[in-house]
Amino acid sequence: MDAMEVPVAHPTLDGDGRLRFFLTLLLAGIALGGAIDLWLDWPNDPGALHLGVESGLLLLSLGGIAFLWSGWMQTRRTLSRSVEDSQQLTAERDAWRQRAEKLLLGLGEEIDAQLRRWSLTPAEREVALLLLKGFGHKEIASLLDRSERTVRQHAVAVYRKSNLGGRAQLAAFFLEDLLLPPAAPEAEPEQDEGREREQGQEQVAGSP
Numbered sequence: 450m451d452a453m454e455v456p457v458a459h460p461t462l463d464g465d466g467r468l469r470f471f472l473t474l475l476l477a478g479i480a481l482g483g484a485i486d487l488w489l490d491w492p493n494d495p496g497a498l499h500l501g502v503e504s505g506l507l508l509l510s511l512g513g514i515a516f517l518w519s520g521w522m523q524t525r526r527t528l529s530r531s532v533e534d535s536q537q538l539t540a541e542r543d544a545w546r547q548r549a550e551k552l553l554l555g556l557g558e559e560i561d562a563q564l565r566r567w568s569l570t571p572a573e574r575e576v577a578l579l580l581l582k583g584f585g586h587k588e589i590a591s592l593l594d595r596s597e598r599t600v601r602q603h604a605v606a607v608y609r610k611s612n613l614g615g616r617a618q619l620a621a622f623f624l625e626d627l628l629l630p631p632a633a634p635e636a637e638p639e640q641d642e643g644r645e646r647e648q649g650q651e652q653v654a655g656s657p
Contacts (some may be wrong), residue, residue, distance in 0.1 A: 473514055480588040560623055567610045580616050581623060616639035 453479075483506055560581070564574045579589045585603065590597040604616075613619050 454521070471515055476510040476513045476517075480507050563623070567607075569610060571609060573603045573606050573610075575602055577619065578609045580604060580607070581620055 560578070561574065565578055569577060575593060576589055579592065583590065586597050586600045589595075590600045593600070598651065607613075607619065608615060611622070613622060
């Protein structure tokens, strides 16, 4: 399952639903019992205190049922919005991947070609690519099923053969220009000088 996808069925919510259903049955039973007791005692004039207690229990039971189901509906709405947001993000990510697939493929081929130009071994190229993805030495060792010492040796070889000072320079070599926004076109010097002359003439003409 994708990391961004939210499962519809959630075990915690299922457990809460079973508990809520049990409490609803319990409160409904209490409310029904109180209503029956009131109906049976009504002709015998049981007294204000008895009626008050029974009515209070009945109202509390009904209020508890309303509260439980209101909370359940709110939870379901929240979960539904979370699922919709997750699906939207997944769709946007997939659309971006489709648009950028060719570019990413070309970028990957160019990165691999440059690593080969540095005469890196296959093992060193694997480590270099994982370093570019942001993994640490320990994580790379776990992914490649190698010792952390071996991974460090490969990393040192990558930096030595490429004449780069470390992970930051390695990332900057391939990715720095990709993260820069398009440069804004600079105004031509002649146009700027023309505007300055016009502004100066207007100031002179407006002065007394």
